[in-house]
Amino acid sequence: MMALQRNIFNLVFGINILLVFLLIFESNLVIPAWLQVIGRMHPLFLHFPITLVLVFIFWHFVVVKKMMENEWIVNIDRWLLLLTAFTASLTALMGLFLSKEKGYDVNALQLHKWSGIAIAIITTVWYGYNEWVQKIPWLHYSIAGLSTGIILFTGHQGGTITHGPNFLLAPFEFVSAQQEVLLSEAEIYTHLVQPILQTKCYSCHNDKKSKGELRMDTEALLLKGGKNGKLWDSAAQDLGLLMSRVHLPLENKKHMPPIGKPQLTETEIQILEAWIKKGANFKTKLTDLAANDELRIIGQEKFSKSAIDEFDFEPASTSSLKKLNTDYRVITPLSKSSPALQVDFFSPAAFSLDQLNELLEIKNQVVSLNLNKMPLNDDALSIIAQFTNLQKLNLSFTQITGKNLDQLNQLKSLKQLSLSGTKVSKEDLMTIAGLKNLHALYVWNTKLTDNEIIDLKRSWKNVFIEKGFTDDTSIIKLTPPILLNEEQVITTPIKLKLKHYISGASIRYTLDGAEPDSINAKEYSGDIILSGNTTVKAKAFKKGWISSNTIETYFFSSKFKPDSAVNILRADDNYRGDGASTLIDLAKGEVNNFKSRKWLGYKLNRMESLLLFNSFVNIKSVTLSTLIDIGSYIMPPTSIEVWGGNELSQLKLLGRLTPPQPTTVSKGYLKGYEINFNPTRLKYIKVIAVPIAVLPKWHPGKGDKGWVFVDEVYVN
Template identity: 40%
Template sequence: MPKVSRIIPILENSLFFWLGLALVLSLAGDRLEIPSLIQVVGRTHPLFLHFPIVLLLMAVGLLWVADKKLQSAGAQLLLFGAHLTGITVVAGLILAREDYEGDALIWHQWLGVASLGLAVLIYFYREKSAGFLRISTSGLALAIILTGHFGANLTHGENFLLAPVQETQVEVVALEDAEVFQHLVQPILEAKCIACHKEGKVKGELRMDHLAGLQKGGKNGPFVIPGDLEKSLLIQRINLPLEAKEHMPPKNKAQLTEEELEILQLWVASGSSFDQKVAELKSDEPLFQLASNKFSNQKNYTFDPASDSDIKGLNNFFRKVNPVYPGSPALEIAYYGTSAFDPFSLKDLKKVSEQVVKINLNRMPLSSVDLSFLGDFPNLEELQMNFTGITATQISNLEGLKNLRNLALAGNELGSESVTALSGLKQLKKLFLWNSGLEDASKESLRKALPTTRIDFGFDGKGIIYALNPPKIEFEKVLFQDSMELVLSHPIRTAEIRYSLDGTEPDSLNSLVYSGPIWIKKTAQIRAKAFAKDWMGSPTTSNLLFREGMKPQSYKLAFDPNTRYTAKGATSLFDGVKGKTNHTSGDWLGFKDSPMEIEIFLEKNSSPKELSLSILLNEGAYIFPPESVEIWTGNQQGWQKLPETPSTQSTKIEEVRFGVLSYPLPETAFEKIKIRVKPISKLPKWHPGAGDKGWIFVDEIVLN
């Protein structure tokens, strides 16, 4: 075995090999063709980088000590540390060619090379002078720290080191100011995606740390396609099974929550706008409803509150003055009782004019009232004067209200002469003019004059056939015991509701007509539609309801479910707990590489008449109906296989939904049941994952 003294010269000469190779890769690496095998070497960079850091810093500490023996040990540590630094730097320079770029990469790269160069320089000139040694080793320690800092920024995000000690202010956003992308979507991308798609690290040539990068897309195409969930790369990737190579975020990273998944999908479905405000969404859109729970309706105001005595003095039976929300300095005022209205009482409001942001004068007789008093309300945002008899001349008094955003003038016969006065209200965001007597030409003129204002002229159904809203299905719970009442309703009472209980699509001729509460006594897949004269039939609304079945004596799975989707094992199939539409919720058993095969042992004299499987369907996540379902009944004499029912497969990617597979069982007595549910072995050609294996997800087996 060679002595250390013989190895030292070899190691010393090898230092220049690492330094030279590092310089070549730094200066000319982009012109070199790196073989795949060498790329594997590059990916060892994270594995090796900690060793040289420790060795070099230990060497620096020992070289500062006056003791010769310790200095000698420090020199040997420096030699070995420099070699490991060379390996780490070279591996890092190779790795840098894989989707890394930007200022952080440049600093990390050259500081790493500088650390290697300093280590070599210190080793050969360490005995030159004490001053040189102290300055050079201090520089080496600083270079190592800075190299690690920029490396952490590349891997974990900007300013990773100091983030825990820096103050972070949570932005409170009012609903009216919130933007769909900036305040709903972008925070999700920053938390779960940008670490791998930012300056310095651009996987798949997709940058997500600025708007231009998102709009450009990556090497696999557009990031999102507005309104198209099937073709949008974002939606495809986040819905892939967790162990799929292209699933995003990668399985070793923090995963999207159920709410985050819903936000991203609703954003793409609604058109994936990058500048739309939440307030511009329709109030019945799911994305608006989700945002309304996330953002505050409580706008922050900076003016001082009015005195309690002033507010109390203004309140009486016909006028109410209240904060817009508890603790707010902003006030809203509402008048009641047309016959008791006194126009002179409006002057009383001047004492709180700075704090008033909303005034409700609906149905008050204002035709002869001078509205110039409103000029004393600098912060007025909303004014309601529906059915008040106001004229175009009075409307001109509102032009000076710079903060006025919402104006309601429904039920006032305004006529064409009011268009000029209304056209001057450029500050408005919403204008309500129902039953205002405006002709079509006046309406069009007003739309052109106020292009940024949402103007609501009310409903005009001339020559237009609209679709009905879907009916509402009300029930107590998804899993019921003996029977349960279903109530169907529709806001238009003259609408006819047609329904089915077997999952078939209702029509206006042959389906059952709803006339009163429905009592169901077995598992049912209810679908309902509304129909009415001069209306288009509504979209279908549906629910899957299960009658709780008999409990078996025992049961045993032949194959374990996939380790990612085990729920509570076989117990989950008989616990009466219905899974959510998110397959990662922990309520589902998932099978891919093996069938779901289970033996069920029944209580004595309890032969069921029907077997139902509750399944999940989500073609976008590779979750399909089973390829086949085989059922046996058995007793002491053996097993008897039931005739197979052909399985109906999906023909396109649809929304996530529940499914049920029901099978009649023989009238003869039996003591046990065996079920084998086989996942689809090859996804169809129309699917993005054509040829791959599919999944089945089951959460309940119901025996009735």
């Protein structure tokens, strides 16, 4: 037994010599692939020395001290110390190999590395001189205390590198911060988006560890992105790198968060997507959004308790709200069960001061008043001043000149004031300097000069003043046109609805899949009727501006809806939707969420589904609606067949299509494959779609099997 202990100790001593040697020449150290594999075993082994150090110290100072005459107990003591030295040394060596990989903060890594090597050397020396050390009590206890302290410090540093700063106490801080947030103060990024990043992303993308050269712990670094580029693109169909990685299959090595880490919930994905779609603004408040906005609704649920606690006044009566709510004056609670109210006015043509006077019945409950673009003048200020609990006031693009603006000083709770597009001057604004709670003032498109804005900011150091962007030398790119059609499935002819919010912008479109330009593409006029399968592409143009990105939408025609459907071969277990009924429910799947129940995914089996009609129909085409997401291994089918007939046992081939395969990786998109054939009278249709058996050599997953994703089958 002693011989075995000596041999293990010699091995431990050799590892320590190797550690010292590698440290001396660390700057020239290059780790080959097979040693990288050993290095990546560091997280597996690191638990052994931590546990063994603590177990040994307990055994040594509690058990052995009482039973020193028992040789068996003493022998276990020697083995525990030897195994501690062995695992500490081996773990330190693996950690040194792992430290040569990119993505770690040098300073944090140095502390973890040196403390890990220190515990390896201390435990090795302790074992070698154990008998001598035990003869000097103060040294004996000092080494034990030092070893305990270093191993705990090393473990803490490793946890910080792996899981992010303050990983241990973060849940308490997170809960505490959330409990203090009021809905009226909640910002989309700070209070909805950032907590998601903190719990699901920071552990690998922080100041200590930055996988992919990406850090996400500050706004500036989020905007910068990593080695693979920027994290989001609000104009892209898949919203950019961040969301495309989130929607990759869990087994894909590029899926984020990686397998084994806490995954994003459906609500968290919804929050991130909605935030990016809105432009990923870091300062927008939840209360800036419309009452029916999805983020506003989520926020009302999340922060509703805090919002209620903020207000001590009684709610308005139900009868008053019913009477005052009209088509042009919408009154909604600020949050669920809150007594605070938000009022939005619409239709300038229908507005009158009487409508504002009528609201005095609920003046104590109104905390947000939106009069944007209403034809009101300075006389309205005396009425508005009576809403003493008002916190948010929007007077943008009204006829306010600044006269009598000082009447707003009565609004002691006012926090946000919008005067953009009005004729207010610096002198007018100085008359409301007494608004102590004001923290945001919006004055873009006013006659205020840059110097006057600077003076105002000096006077109101605690007020955020937004003047807007002005730069006559810049050419700005137009935003894409807005598609107002909510449904992509055409059961009866519909009118194409496009809009652009920039005055004077021209929308050009095509219906044949061609890229629209400013010469050959038709200009949108509002009288376009869609009746069949159509690819709509549209682009905005304006003189002096850079043309917008192109929007593309495929409209699917569905003349005949099957009465029922059956999957002859089952979809993959993870992507089974609502079974075969998914194919005929006319509910379109989304490009960036193939995990929803609107999609059927096929990999092991081909798609083979049967559509049944209770009575005969005359058809001439079948369209298979699919998702193409090449980076997620979702490819076009290699072949599509449509069979039909009046008897299940006598179906005939009606048409076959071999879709072209892509040659490069591109963003995800929806694709409809239309199979046309001679008009046929039938009751049964069978559709077969075959996934690609082997992904091509240019694909990141070359050699793997591809997927086919289908959400609908349309019959015409």
